[in-house]
Amino acid sequence: MKRVGLLGCGAIGSEIAFAIDSGKISAKLTHIYDFSKDNSKKLVDKLQNKPVVTENVGLLAASPVDLIIEAASQDAVRDDILSILQNRKDVMIMSVGALLDESIFDIVMDGCRDFNKRVYLPSGAIIGLDGIRAVQDELDLVTLVTTKNPRALKGAKFFETSTIDPDKITTSVVIYEGNAQEAVKLFPANINVAALLSLAGIGSEKTRVKIIADPCASKNTHEIYAEGKFGKFSIKVENVPSPSNPKTSRLATLAAIECLKKICGTPLNIGT
Ligand SMILES: NC(=O)C1=CN([C@@H]2O[C@H](COP(=O)(O)OP(=O)(O)OC[C@H]3O[C@@H](n4cnc5c(N)ncnc54)[C@H](O)[C@@H]3O)[C@@H](O)[C@H]2O)C=CC1
Ligand SMILES: O=C([O-])CC(=O)C(=O)O
Structure with missing residues (x-):
């Protein structure tokens, strides 16, 4: 054992x-x-x-x-x-x-x-890494769109230099767009899944990340869009947050x- x-x-x-x-x-x-x-x-x-x-x-x-x-x-x-x-x-x-x-x-x-x-x-809070790995050499584009409640994003390094105050977000808003390389530094406790996608796919500079803060969101949602010579696919996971840490999904x-x-x-x- x-x-x-x-x-x-x-x-x-x-x-x-x-x-x-x-x-x-x-x-x-x-x-x-x-x-x-x-x-x-x-x-x-x-x-x-x-x-x-x-x-x-x-x-x-x-x-x-x-x-x-x-x-x-x-x-x-x-x-x-x-x-x-x-x-x-x-x-x-x-x-x-x-x-x-x-x-x-x-x-x-x-x-x-x-x-x-x-x-x-482990595949963490997303699914579909098997597919991303399989088409790795034929991928042109991978985008991750993550939506979380501002409560779950609070405390991220991003807010230290941003004018956005997570406590004052009242409607769904895109707060970040960039690549995975930068996203994992600005949101270290929220977007490790972007690193998984990058390592399985086309790397962290080419993997695009969009983060949406939605005060009405009760789930941590990750949408993955992949496109290339092989065709395309999209995946959406709507994760229940962990009761002891809203940043982290049960999945x-x-x-x-x-x-x-x-x-x-x-x-x-x-x-x-
Ligand atoms: N790969 C993925 O898909 C996912 C990864 N994560 C990441 O997994 C990690 C754990 O997540 P949770 O359990 O939700 O976090 P958590 O915040 O609930 O627990 C982390 C624990 O580690 C301790 N800790 C932090 N840094 C430490 C250090 N340097 N040395 C010793 N102890 C330390 C803290 O005191 C805390 O008890 C986080 O980095 C989180 O961002 C979370 C969700 C999905
Ligand atoms: O659990 C999630 O939804 C994703 C997450 O926090 C991470 O990737 O760091």
């Missing part, structure tokens, strides 16, 4: 921990770390099988686990990924936006090669759990 370590005990990390604890996934959660001691304590208190709470991320990386799941932040990926790979752990990354920084991407790829480790990127958690099941060796593998 695989031993799992968890970096980040928030909305996604906690649900993954509950899925393991309930026996839904054939794995053992043995070590966890969150820089908020309160968040790791709250999680441990709710688990039947108590993992060790490490004092720092270095101790998590060095703990006797097979896989570490990052469900923390892009900063955590930037700061900790090398140490995790050097400690010869496979890693699942949720804060995928960090990988659009070329130097981080190279560290990850070199680390995987040098230490013979794997990195897993992102479920996709991570499904990915973990696959890693832990479910006998039935469906789809690509």
Whole structure:
């Protein structure tokens, strides 16, 4: 049975921990770390099988686990990924936006090669990455249109330099248009899905992103438009937000759990 370590005990990390604890996934959660001691304590208190709470991320990386799941932040990926790979752990990354920084991407790829480790990127809050990958060489255009309630966008770096105040948005409005490369920096906790699309498709400079703030939105909606020599397709997902973090969709958690099941060796593998 695989031993799992968890970096980040928030909305996604906690649900993954509950899925393991309930026996839904054939794995053992043995070590966890969150820089908020309160968040790791709250999680441990709710688990039947108590993992060790490490004092720092270095101790998590060095703990006797097979896989570490990052469900923390892009900063955590930037700061900790090398140490995790050097400690010869496979890693699942949720804060995928960090990988659009070329130097981080190279560290990850070199680390995987040098230490013979794997990195897993679950499909997160979107669907259709199988299709995007399949037509990768024939794609001319990929656009992601994300609509969230301003409440879910609040706190993004974007607002530090923008004249838009998320608290004062009263009608549906396009607040951002640009490419994925820039979008993941301005909205690090909202648009990691743009990084997934970029990595599977035509790259982060060519992948277009539009973000709409809609005060009437009760869902996190992602629309993907892809076009090229192969034809075209469009996909729309209307995600229920996670109750503990409105920025994060429930689908992102479920996709991570499904990915973990696959890693832990479910006998039935469906789809690509
Ligand atoms: N790939 C995808 O489709 C999606 C990715 N995400 C990303 O996944 C990550 C986790 O999401 P949630 O669980 O909803 O976030 P959350 O905010 O509910 O939980 C994050 C937890 O990680 C901790 N944390 C943050 N930075 C840390 C660090 N450097 N070291 C240690 N602990 C740290 C926080 O204290 C918090 O407890 C976020 O970066 C989020 O943007 C979220 C949704 C979809
Ligand atoms: O969960 C979502 O809807 C998308 C999200 O936050 C992300 O990609 O970072």
